[in-house]
Amino acid sequence: MAFQSSALTESDSTKQVPQVHNSRPLLTSSLAIAALLVAACGTPSTQPGAAPKPAPPTKEEIAGLFSAWHRSLVTYDPQVVADHYAPDAVLLPTLSDQVRSTREEIVDYFDHFMEGHPTGEILRSLVSVLDEDTAVDTGVYRFNLDRNGAKESMDARYTFVYERRGGKWLIVTHHSSAMPV
Known part of the structure:
Protein backbone atom coordinates (compact mmCIF):
# COMPACT_ATOMS: atom_id res chain seq x y z
CA MET A 1 0.00 0.00 0.00
CA ALA A 2 1.41 3.43 -0.95
CA PHE A 3 0.54 6.54 1.06
CA GLN A 4 0.77 10.13 0.07
CA SER A 5 0.75 12.22 3.15
CA SER A 6 1.08 15.84 3.90
CA ALA A 7 1.15 17.68 7.14
CA LEU A 8 -2.21 19.29 7.61
CA THR A 9 -3.00 22.22 9.69
CA GLU A 10 -6.47 23.28 10.68
CA SER A 11 -6.52 25.92 7.98
CA ASP A 12 -5.42 23.40 5.36
CA SER A 13 -8.03 20.82 6.26
CA THR A 14 -10.55 22.35 3.93
CA LYS A 15 -8.10 22.59 1.05
CA GLN A 16 -6.54 19.12 0.89
CA VAL A 17 -7.45 15.70 2.15
CA PRO A 18 -4.71 13.14 2.54
CA GLN A 19 -4.89 10.67 -0.36
CA VAL A 20 -4.38 6.98 0.20
CA HIS A 21 -3.64 4.95 -2.94
CA ASN A 22 -4.33 1.25 -2.62
CA SER A 23 -2.74 -0.71 -5.47
CA ARG A 24 -4.28 -4.03 -4.32
CA PRO A 25 -7.51 -3.69 -6.40
CA LEU A 26 -5.38 -3.00 -9.51
CA LEU A 27 -3.14 -6.02 -8.82
CA THR A 28 -6.15 -8.25 -8.13
CA SER A 29 -7.85 -7.08 -11.31
CA SER A 30 -4.70 -7.69 -13.35
CA LEU A 31 -4.35 -11.22 -12.01
CA ALA A 32 -8.01 -11.95 -12.72
CA ILE A 33 -7.65 -10.72 -16.32
CA ALA A 34 -4.49 -12.82 -16.80
CA ALA A 35 -6.26 -15.92 -15.46
CA LEU A 36 -9.20 -15.36 -17.82
CA LEU A 37 -6.84 -14.99 -20.79
CA VAL A 38 -5.05 -18.24 -19.95
CA ALA A 39 -8.36 -20.04 -19.54
CA ALA A 40 -9.68 -18.63 -22.81
CA CYS A 41 -6.54 -19.46 -24.79
CA GLY A 42 -5.93 -22.80 -23.13
CA THR A 43 -2.78 -24.81 -22.99
CA PRO A 44 -1.55 -26.82 -25.98
CA SER A 45 -3.23 -29.97 -24.64
CA THR A 46 -6.60 -28.22 -24.25
CA GLN A 47 -6.63 -26.26 -27.50
CA PRO A 48 -9.09 -27.44 -30.12
CA GLY A 49 -7.48 -29.87 -32.53
CA ALA A 50 -4.65 -30.85 -30.16
CA ALA A 51 -4.07 -34.57 -29.74
CA PRO A 52 -5.34 -35.79 -26.38
CA LYS A 53 -2.70 -36.86 -23.90
CA PRO A 54 -2.52 -40.66 -23.89
CA ALA A 55 -3.51 -42.57 -20.79
CA PRO A 56 -0.72 -44.35 -18.94
CA PRO A 57 -0.36 -47.93 -20.16
CA THR A 58 -1.37 -50.84 -18.01
Missing part, protein backbone atom coordinates in the same frame (compact mmCIF):
# COMPACT_ATOMS: atom_id res chain seq x y z
CA LYS A 59 1.23 -53.24 -16.68
CA GLU A 60 -0.40 -55.95 -18.81
CA GLU A 61 0.03 -53.82 -21.94
CA ILE A 62 3.74 -53.39 -21.23
CA ALA A 63 4.19 -57.08 -20.39
CA GLY A 64 2.54 -57.88 -23.74
CA LEU A 65 5.26 -56.02 -25.61
CA PHE A 66 7.57 -58.99 -25.02
CA SER A 67 5.10 -61.22 -26.90
CA ALA A 68 5.20 -58.88 -29.90
CA TRP A 69 9.02 -58.80 -29.76
CA HIS A 70 9.14 -62.62 -29.46
CA ARG A 71 6.81 -63.07 -32.45
CA SER A 72 9.27 -61.04 -34.50
CA LEU A 73 12.17 -63.07 -33.11
CA VAL A 74 10.72 -66.38 -34.34
CA THR A 75 10.41 -64.99 -37.87
CA TYR A 76 14.22 -65.36 -37.87
CA ASP A 77 14.45 -62.05 -39.72
CA PRO A 78 16.76 -59.68 -37.81
CA GLN A 79 15.31 -56.64 -39.63
CA VAL A 80 11.85 -57.44 -38.25
CA VAL A 81 13.26 -57.70 -34.72
CA ALA A 82 15.20 -54.44 -35.14
CA ASP A 83 11.93 -52.68 -36.00
CA HIS A 84 11.02 -52.95 -32.29
CA TYR A 85 14.04 -50.81 -31.32
CA ALA A 86 14.17 -47.00 -31.37
CA PRO A 87 16.76 -45.47 -33.72
CA ASP A 88 18.82 -44.45 -30.68
CA ALA A 89 18.32 -47.72 -28.78
CA VAL A 90 21.06 -49.53 -26.89
CA LEU A 91 21.23 -53.33 -26.76
CA LEU A 92 23.46 -55.08 -24.21
CA PRO A 93 23.00 -58.63 -25.53
CA THR A 94 23.23 -61.99 -23.82
CA LEU A 95 25.68 -63.74 -26.14
CA SER A 96 27.99 -60.89 -27.05
CA ASP A 97 30.23 -58.53 -25.14
CA GLN A 98 29.73 -55.78 -27.72
CA VAL A 99 27.39 -52.88 -26.88
CA ARG A 100 25.01 -52.41 -29.82
CA SER A 101 23.89 -48.80 -30.30
CA THR A 102 22.95 -48.58 -33.98
CA ARG A 103 20.34 -50.39 -36.01
CA GLU A 104 23.09 -52.07 -38.02
CA GLU A 105 24.75 -53.40 -34.86
CA ILE A 106 21.42 -54.62 -33.47
CA VAL A 107 20.61 -56.38 -36.76
CA ASP A 108 24.09 -57.94 -36.75
CA TYR A 109 23.59 -59.34 -33.24
CA PHE A 110 20.21 -60.87 -34.06
CA ASP A 111 21.52 -62.23 -37.35
CA HIS A 112 23.99 -64.34 -35.33
CA PHE A 113 21.62 -65.04 -32.43
CA MET A 114 18.99 -66.42 -34.81
CA GLU A 115 21.38 -69.06 -36.12
CA GLY A 116 20.36 -71.02 -32.99
CA HIS A 117 16.63 -70.75 -33.85
CA PRO A 118 15.80 -69.29 -30.45
CA THR A 119 12.44 -69.43 -28.77
CA GLY A 120 11.85 -67.65 -25.49
CA GLU A 121 9.49 -67.41 -22.57
CA ILE A 122 9.17 -65.11 -19.59
CA LEU A 123 9.76 -66.81 -16.24
CA ARG A 124 9.29 -63.70 -14.11
CA SER A 125 8.32 -60.18 -15.10
CA LEU A 126 8.21 -57.00 -13.01
CA VAL A 127 6.70 -54.04 -14.85
CA SER A 128 7.02 -50.41 -13.77
CA VAL A 129 5.00 -47.76 -15.57
CA LEU A 130 6.92 -44.51 -15.16
CA ASP A 131 4.52 -42.22 -17.04
CA GLU A 132 2.18 -42.32 -20.02
CA ASP A 133 5.10 -42.73 -22.45
CA THR A 134 7.76 -44.66 -20.49
CA ALA A 135 7.81 -48.10 -18.88
CA VAL A 136 10.27 -50.77 -17.75
CA ASP A 137 9.88 -54.54 -17.89
CA THR A 138 12.56 -56.42 -15.99
CA GLY A 139 12.84 -60.03 -14.94
CA VAL A 140 14.04 -63.45 -16.04
CA TYR A 141 13.45 -65.20 -19.35
CA ARG A 142 14.47 -68.54 -20.80
CA PHE A 143 15.69 -69.14 -24.32
CA ASN A 144 15.85 -72.53 -26.00
CA LEU A 145 18.56 -72.65 -28.66
CA ASP A 146 20.16 -75.09 -31.06
CA ARG A 147 23.90 -74.76 -30.41
CA ASN A 148 26.45 -76.98 -32.03
CA GLY A 149 23.75 -79.49 -32.97
CA ALA A 150 22.41 -79.79 -29.42
CA LYS A 151 19.35 -78.25 -27.77
CA GLU A 152 20.29 -75.87 -25.00
CA SER A 153 18.21 -73.95 -22.50
CA MET A 154 19.55 -70.69 -21.12
CA ASP A 155 18.02 -68.50 -18.40
CA ALA A 156 18.91 -64.82 -18.47
CA ARG A 157 18.07 -61.64 -16.60
CA TYR A 158 16.58 -58.93 -18.77
CA THR A 159 15.53 -55.30 -18.74
CA PHE A 160 13.50 -53.67 -21.48
CA VAL A 161 13.00 -49.91 -21.26
CA TYR A 162 10.18 -48.76 -23.53
CA GLU A 163 9.16 -45.34 -24.77
CA ARG A 164 6.02 -44.50 -26.70
CA ARG A 165 7.14 -42.50 -29.72
CA GLY A 166 4.70 -41.36 -32.36
CA GLY A 167 2.07 -43.59 -30.75
CA LYS A 168 4.24 -46.73 -31.02
CA TRP A 169 6.05 -48.49 -28.16
CA LEU A 170 9.76 -48.88 -28.94
CA ILE A 171 12.63 -50.43 -27.02
CA VAL A 172 15.16 -47.75 -26.04
CA THR A 173 17.30 -50.00 -23.83
CA HIS A 174 17.50 -53.79 -23.76
CA HIS A 175 19.90 -55.48 -21.38
CA SER A 176 20.21 -59.25 -21.15
CA SER A 177 22.73 -61.28 -19.20
CA ALA A 178 23.00 -64.99 -18.57
CA MET A 179 22.13 -66.12 -15.07
CA PRO A 180 25.17 -66.99 -12.99
CA VAL A 181 25.70 -70.72 -12.46
Whole structure:
Protein backbone atom coordinates (compact mmCIF):
# COMPACT_ATOMS: atom_id res chain seq x y z
CA MET A 1 0.00 0.00 0.00
CA ALA A 2 1.41 3.43 -0.95
CA PHE A 3 0.54 6.54 1.06
CA GLN A 4 0.77 10.13 0.07
CA SER A 5 0.75 12.22 3.15
CA SER A 6 1.08 15.84 3.90
CA ALA A 7 1.15 17.68 7.14
CA LEU A 8 -2.21 19.29 7.61
CA THR A 9 -3.00 22.22 9.69
CA GLU A 10 -6.47 23.28 10.68
CA SER A 11 -6.52 25.92 7.98
CA ASP A 12 -5.42 23.40 5.36
CA SER A 13 -8.03 20.82 6.26
CA THR A 14 -10.55 22.35 3.93
CA LYS A 15 -8.10 22.59 1.05
CA GLN A 16 -6.54 19.12 0.89
CA VAL A 17 -7.45 15.70 2.15
CA PRO A 18 -4.71 13.14 2.54
CA GLN A 19 -4.89 10.67 -0.36
CA VAL A 20 -4.38 6.98 0.20
CA HIS A 21 -3.64 4.95 -2.94
CA ASN A 22 -4.33 1.25 -2.62
CA SER A 23 -2.74 -0.71 -5.47
CA ARG A 24 -4.28 -4.03 -4.32
CA PRO A 25 -7.51 -3.69 -6.40
CA LEU A 26 -5.38 -3.00 -9.51
CA LEU A 27 -3.14 -6.02 -8.82
CA THR A 28 -6.15 -8.25 -8.13
CA SER A 29 -7.85 -7.08 -11.31
CA SER A 30 -4.70 -7.69 -13.35
CA LEU A 31 -4.35 -11.22 -12.01
CA ALA A 32 -8.01 -11.95 -12.72
CA ILE A 33 -7.65 -10.72 -16.32
CA ALA A 34 -4.49 -12.82 -16.80
CA ALA A 35 -6.26 -15.92 -15.46
CA LEU A 36 -9.20 -15.36 -17.82
CA LEU A 37 -6.84 -14.99 -20.79
CA VAL A 38 -5.05 -18.24 -19.95
CA ALA A 39 -8.36 -20.04 -19.54
CA ALA A 40 -9.68 -18.63 -22.81
CA CYS A 41 -6.54 -19.46 -24.79
CA GLY A 42 -5.93 -22.80 -23.13
CA THR A 43 -2.78 -24.81 -22.99
CA PRO A 44 -1.55 -26.82 -25.98
CA SER A 45 -3.23 -29.97 -24.64
CA THR A 46 -6.60 -28.22 -24.25
CA GLN A 47 -6.63 -26.26 -27.50
CA PRO A 48 -9.09 -27.44 -30.12
CA GLY A 49 -7.48 -29.87 -32.53
CA ALA A 50 -4.65 -30.85 -30.16
CA ALA A 51 -4.07 -34.57 -29.74
CA PRO A 52 -5.34 -35.79 -26.38
CA LYS A 53 -2.70 -36.86 -23.90
CA PRO A 54 -2.52 -40.66 -23.89
CA ALA A 55 -3.51 -42.57 -20.79
CA PRO A 56 -0.72 -44.35 -18.94
CA PRO A 57 -0.36 -47.93 -20.16
CA THR A 58 -1.37 -50.84 -18.01
CA LYS A 59 1.23 -53.24 -16.68
CA GLU A 60 -0.40 -55.95 -18.81
CA GLU A 61 0.03 -53.82 -21.94
CA ILE A 62 3.74 -53.39 -21.23
CA ALA A 63 4.19 -57.08 -20.39
CA GLY A 64 2.54 -57.88 -23.74
CA LEU A 65 5.26 -56.02 -25.61
CA PHE A 66 7.57 -58.99 -25.02
CA SER A 67 5.10 -61.22 -26.90
CA ALA A 68 5.20 -58.88 -29.90
CA TRP A 69 9.02 -58.80 -29.76
CA HIS A 70 9.14 -62.62 -29.46
CA ARG A 71 6.81 -63.07 -32.45
CA SER A 72 9.27 -61.04 -34.50
CA LEU A 73 12.17 -63.07 -33.11
CA VAL A 74 10.72 -66.38 -34.34
CA THR A 75 10.41 -64.99 -37.87
CA TYR A 76 14.22 -65.36 -37.87
CA ASP A 77 14.45 -62.05 -39.72
CA PRO A 78 16.76 -59.68 -37.81
CA GLN A 79 15.31 -56.64 -39.63
CA VAL A 80 11.85 -57.44 -38.25
CA VAL A 81 13.26 -57.70 -34.72
CA ALA A 82 15.20 -54.44 -35.14
CA ASP A 83 11.93 -52.68 -36.00
CA HIS A 84 11.02 -52.95 -32.29
CA TYR A 85 14.04 -50.81 -31.32
CA ALA A 86 14.17 -47.00 -31.37
CA PRO A 87 16.76 -45.47 -33.72
CA ASP A 88 18.82 -44.45 -30.68
CA ALA A 89 18.32 -47.72 -28.78
CA VAL A 90 21.06 -49.53 -26.89
CA LEU A 91 21.23 -53.33 -26.76
CA LEU A 92 23.46 -55.08 -24.21
CA PRO A 93 23.00 -58.63 -25.53
CA THR A 94 23.23 -61.99 -23.82
CA LEU A 95 25.68 -63.74 -26.14
CA SER A 96 27.99 -60.89 -27.05
CA ASP A 97 30.23 -58.53 -25.14
CA GLN A 98 29.73 -55.78 -27.72
CA VAL A 99 27.39 -52.88 -26.88
CA ARG A 100 25.01 -52.41 -29.82
CA SER A 101 23.89 -48.80 -30.30
CA THR A 102 22.95 -48.58 -33.98
CA ARG A 103 20.34 -50.39 -36.01
CA GLU A 104 23.09 -52.07 -38.02
CA GLU A 105 24.75 -53.40 -34.86
CA ILE A 106 21.42 -54.62 -33.47
CA VAL A 107 20.61 -56.38 -36.76
CA ASP A 108 24.09 -57.94 -36.75
CA TYR A 109 23.59 -59.34 -33.24
CA PHE A 110 20.21 -60.87 -34.06
CA ASP A 111 21.52 -62.23 -37.35
CA HIS A 112 23.99 -64.34 -35.33
CA PHE A 113 21.62 -65.04 -32.43
CA MET A 114 18.99 -66.42 -34.81
CA GLU A 115 21.38 -69.06 -36.12
CA GLY A 116 20.36 -71.02 -32.99
CA HIS A 117 16.63 -70.75 -33.85
CA PRO A 118 15.80 -69.29 -30.45
CA THR A 119 12.44 -69.43 -28.77
CA GLY A 120 11.85 -67.65 -25.49
CA GLU A 121 9.49 -67.41 -22.57
CA ILE A 122 9.17 -65.11 -19.59
CA LEU A 123 9.76 -66.81 -16.24
CA ARG A 124 9.29 -63.70 -14.11
CA SER A 125 8.32 -60.18 -15.10
CA LEU A 126 8.21 -57.00 -13.01
CA VAL A 127 6.70 -54.04 -14.85
CA SER A 128 7.02 -50.41 -13.77
CA VAL A 129 5.00 -47.76 -15.57
CA LEU A 130 6.92 -44.51 -15.16
CA ASP A 131 4.52 -42.22 -17.04
CA GLU A 132 2.18 -42.32 -20.02
CA ASP A 133 5.10 -42.73 -22.45
CA THR A 134 7.76 -44.66 -20.49
CA ALA A 135 7.81 -48.10 -18.88
CA VAL A 136 10.27 -50.77 -17.75
CA ASP A 137 9.88 -54.54 -17.89
CA THR A 138 12.56 -56.42 -15.99
CA GLY A 139 12.84 -60.03 -14.94
CA VAL A 140 14.04 -63.45 -16.04
CA TYR A 141 13.45 -65.20 -19.35
CA ARG A 142 14.47 -68.54 -20.80
CA PHE A 143 15.69 -69.14 -24.32
CA ASN A 144 15.85 -72.53 -26.00
CA LEU A 145 18.56 -72.65 -28.66
CA ASP A 146 20.16 -75.09 -31.06
CA ARG A 147 23.90 -74.76 -30.41
CA ASN A 148 26.45 -76.98 -32.03
CA GLY A 149 23.75 -79.49 -32.97
CA ALA A 150 22.41 -79.79 -29.42
CA LYS A 151 19.35 -78.25 -27.77
CA GLU A 152 20.29 -75.87 -25.00
CA SER A 153 18.21 -73.95 -22.50
CA MET A 154 19.55 -70.69 -21.12
CA ASP A 155 18.02 -68.50 -18.40
CA ALA A 156 18.91 -64.82 -18.47
CA ARG A 157 18.07 -61.64 -16.60
CA TYR A 158 16.58 -58.93 -18.77
CA THR A 159 15.53 -55.30 -18.74
CA PHE A 160 13.50 -53.67 -21.48
CA VAL A 161 13.00 -49.91 -21.26
CA TYR A 162 10.18 -48.76 -23.53
CA GLU A 163 9.16 -45.34 -24.77
CA ARG A 164 6.02 -44.50 -26.70
CA ARG A 165 7.14 -42.50 -29.72
CA GLY A 166 4.70 -41.36 -32.36
CA GLY A 167 2.07 -43.59 -30.75
CA LYS A 168 4.24 -46.73 -31.02
CA TRP A 169 6.05 -48.49 -28.16
CA LEU A 170 9.76 -48.88 -28.94
CA ILE A 171 12.63 -50.43 -27.02
CA VAL A 172 15.16 -47.75 -26.04
CA THR A 173 17.30 -50.00 -23.83
CA HIS A 174 17.50 -53.79 -23.76
CA HIS A 175 19.90 -55.48 -21.38
CA SER A 176 20.21 -59.25 -21.15
CA SER A 177 22.73 -61.28 -19.20
CA ALA A 178 23.00 -64.99 -18.57
CA MET A 179 22.13 -66.12 -15.07
CA PRO A 180 25.17 -66.99 -12.99
CA VAL A 181 25.70 -70.72 -12.46
